[in-house]
Amino acid sequence: MTSKLEHPLKNYVLVTGAYWVFTLTDGALRMLVLLHFFSLGYEAFQIALLFVLYELAGVVTNLIGGWIGSRLGLKVTLYVGLGLQVIVLSALAKFDTAWPVWQAVAFVMGLQALSGVAKDLTKMSAKSAVKLVVAEDEDATLFKWVAILTGSKNTLKGVGFFLGGALLTWLGYEVALYGMAGAVALSFVAVLLLMTGDLGKAKEKVKFSVILTKSPAINILSGARFFLFGARDIWFVVGLPLFLASQLNWNHTQIGSYMAAWVIGYGLVQSISPQIVNHNANAGSARLWLLALIVLTGVMSGSIYLDFQPALTVLTGLIIFGFIFALNSSIHSYLILVYSDRDKVALNVGFYYMANAGGRLAGTLISGLAYQFGGILFCLLTALGFLIASWLIALALPHSDTGLIPRKQENSG
Helix, strand or coil, rough: HHHHHHHHHHHHHHHHHHHHHHHHHHHHHHHHHHHHHHHHHHHHHHHHHCCHHHHHHHHHHHHHHHHHHEEEHHHHHHHHHHHHHHHHHHHHCCCCCCCCHHHHHHHHHHHHHHHHHHHHHHHHHHHHHHHHHCCCCHHHHHHHHHHHHHHHHHHHHHHHHHHHHHHHHHCCCHHHHHHHHHHHHHHHHHHHHCCCCCCCCCCCCCCHHCCCCCCCHHHHHHHHHHHHHHHHHHHHCCCCHHHHHHHCCCCCCHHHHHHHHHHHHHHHHHCCCHHHHHCCCCHEEEEHHHHHHHHHHHHHHHHCCCCCCCHHHHHHHHHHHHHHHHHHHHHHHHHHCCCCCCCHHHHHHHHHHHHHHHHHHHHHHHHHHHHHHHHHHHHHHHHHHHHHHHHHHHCCCCCCCEEECCHHHHHHC
């Protein structure tokens, strides 16, 4: 058994290491671009536009990337993802503040689209690889590994947010980008030299027509995921940092630190989510935690509308939001693997994260518009609508014991 898993396990460690480096730079890039363009005087919607193609590319990449991963193996998708990110980071450093707004926005949007492709190819490679190193009947072990991978990724993305704000302050825009490009290039070389064999390649040739899943459970879960992540990004992507900058007069480092703390905490909660949900990751627990998010967001919106400590409401309320959201996200990430066959895992994970990226795209667009229209309150009210939609869709998830993890099994795994 150990010798059988030796190659996949080694490859998984390499994929995960590369994914961690990528995630660190991805978080830093998001904060770097957002704060740099805000300091140049760009409006909320213009800043949101910078990330639209990043999210749109994620929709397409996850859909087609799963098919490519199944046909050619996850090594190919990982190589392309890492290589593209090196190109993007190096090219973004060439941005000139003397350019007119339309040229600057078009330049950054185009490169962010490539970064979106790179991110989702790399993420799909890492998350699909988990399924390949865990035995078929070890659901508890699978949940634990998924929780650790997802949690560590989000923790590092949070560190990346802090790093982006700090690097912009300490080194400036151009030098920071070249440094991040070098870090990703090193991880690319390591994977290229050390990875062996195939990873995630289907035994039979996968037809392009199967990229749209026919599984009702996966379709429903993907729909719930769309609105869940859309709800988060409606306030998180543009609304929150601009609120902190314009209403609380925070500087780059303070904004980066708060958002970093939020994502790091979110990642840590994900890492220990099997213990928090008492080892029960199923459709029922997904719906329960979604309901908790709806209640919280409603209370926060009411408090801000009544002008009752709006700053305190946002700063503390969104930390609680992050805790509950992390549990939801972790349960979803586990269920998609439970619902997937080993041979089709890349396809199903790709389809699922296509819905994830679609929600983020919608959230990003709405974030800039909502904040420009009605500030952080309008962002939260719109997010509330998305959460209710996610909960209604989740009501249709299969009522079965799939995903119910006995504590005894978890301990033996």
